[in-house]
Amino acid sequence: MNIQDILELIGKDANCNLVPKMNTNENKINLPDDLKYFYEKYESLELFSNKSYAIKISSLDELIPTNKKLFPEDDVIWEELEGDISNYWFLIASSEQLSQYISIDLSDRNFGYCYDSFLETHANPEDSAIIAKSFTELLERLYESGGYNWYWLEDFEPYGDAYDDFDIIVTSK
Template identity: 30%
Template structure:
């Protein structure tokens, strides 16, 4: 589904924040040291974060730019390479100190992949699985999930790298 249709659905059926200003986007990119990809830029230009499904939903709370930090900081409270990659940024709070993160070190087809960052296994090798090829892929799956973390279903297959 095209991203603009997903954003319209969020606007109509969910709980978005007002848009981030161009200055807020620029400030975030300067602070984080990476540029938003086209999906993320479109989302934050339209909404500076959102809650999907319920106002108090902690499964899909897409963070405002001001709350996006390295996943290791969000999960472990430590900003050191021994606590995880510096390029993973928590972008969606899924409750209980768990997050979905953007891997800002890897662009595929011009988009950043998203990862499941479960706090109990965050530092274990291979535990942070790719759950979406892009932010729009993540949004589409999230919006069809019925408010449940789609990547935890038994019948859901983890994603391989997309074809080049």
């Protein structure tokens, strides 16, 4: 399914709130094409706000580095994360009441990949599952889950971990 098709499907669902674009905020971040399309047309999206696993897709203004959201004033963690690949991960979705966050990678290495950024495991090697290889796939899978679970914790085989082979890539440059 492409981004237009999934957004059209979601837009027809009374359990979801797809908010049309109202402001003219300019995008100053290099975004994958599907995410760029989303922000050209929409402000944000709430999926299944009446269900246990409701989640909100960030507005363009809320698309901030995930580390800044989860560790706003923790100098110790910021020191530990200096130079870390998680510095290129941006908050694409959140369910704050469940401490569940999803990041999208805007680095050249995994541009557009989405990661499970649960508060307790965010930016931890071996706990940073790749849960989608594009924003479109993320939306499709979140929508298919119907707000009843986090699809990557059920019958889903992650695409690996965000930190897989990181040392090899870094040392080969």
